[in-house]
Amino acid sequence: MILKYWLQEFEQETNNTRKLLQSIPQKDLGYRPSDISWTMGELAQHIATIYYWYxxxxxxxxxxxxxxxLERGSPNDIKATLALFEDNVKKARTALASLTEEQLSDEWTMKAGxxxxxxxxxxxxxxRSFLFNHIYHHRGEMIVYLRATGNKVPGLYGPTYEDGAG
Structure with a gap:
């Protein structure tokens, strides 16, 4: 039963992620809010990459x-990042659709070597945490980047401040 809802959430939130990534202007991809932060382009690419991890x-x-x-292309090319996102979403959708309720209980481990x-x-x-919530976390960061650079934030859950909802 949970997978039915996850598939619906996946589609809804993928559309929101798409709107957010499409709102990123090429001219601001190099913006970095601090010396230890990713650039806007690197953050956008990371968001697109999480879908691959599904x-x-x-x-x-x-x-x-x-x-x-995973061949990612340049984080300084928003079109490449959008193409990466779309390709990874297809792969993620297929992986999520193949999952069974029983597999949710299986032990899973991530290694680096x-x-x-x-x-x-x-x-x-x-x-739930590494895939779904991880994307939501970084989308929140991207909203801050967009506002800090004077860009319009798309409404993900209704009108935004820029739409007069604030």
Whole structure:
């Protein structure tokens, strides 16, 4: 039953992520709010990349990111990042649709070579936190980046401040 709702949430929130990424202007991709922060382009690319991780998280019991290669393109090209996003969304949708309720209880681990990065923990917990919530967290950061650079923030859950809702 939970997967039915996750699939609906995935589609709704993917559309919101798409709106947010489409609102990023090429001219501001180099913006960085602090010396230790990603640039806007790097953050956008990271958001697009999280959708790729659905495959390893939902289809493998041990996901070794050290052996997984994803061609990302330049974080200084918003069109490349949008194409990466769309390609990864297709892969994520397929992986999510292939998941069964029983697999949510399976133990899952992320490794980087011999080092355990996450887990072991139930796949359902990791899907909720590492995939869904991780994207939402970084979308919130992107909203701050957009506002800091004077750009309009798209309404994800209704009108925004820029739309006169504030």
């Amino acid at each position: 495959v390893g998280t939902l289809t493998q019991d041990v996901y070794d990111i050290a052996t997984d290669r 011999n080092k355990v990065v996450l887990g072991p923990m139930p796949r359902g917990i990791v899907a």
